[in-house]
Amino acid sequence: MSDNVRRPLLVTVIGILLFLAGLFFLIIGAHLLLTSASVGGLDLIGISGVIVGAIYLVIGYGTLRGWKVIWYVAVILSAITAAAFIISFILPYTGFELPQEIAGLATGGIVSFIVNLIILFYLFRPGVKEFFDI
Helix, strand or coil: CCCCCCCCHHHHHHHHHHHHHHHHHHHHHHHHHHHCCCCCCHHHHHHHHHHHHHHHHHHHHHHHHCCHHHHHHHHHHHHHHHHHHHHHHHHHHHCCCCCHHHHCHHHHCHHHHHHHHHHHHHHCCHHHHHHCCC
């Protein structure tokens, strides 16, 4: 990030939301680890929560600081998520049967798909790219 470039407002909002999500996952994960006493795989869920929380904290902080690598991570993850929606939507029409647990994602994931397209569009805006020094 260049020192004289102002952080775009939505980048600030996204960074704060990611940071808060990281805190949420950390707290839930730590709670599950401390209270599970190895019951029914809660340890694994707790460990996963702590790891995901730590990742979200780093990404949120990096977003607020304008780390270039975070811009690339966001583009890649948004593109993968959008592509996964398209694949899960098209596959049933090819005769491939999706498992019942996944089948609902094709219709329920439309909001996620649209949000990821908006994020991709926003990340390529000149002011956002300038903030991330891209």
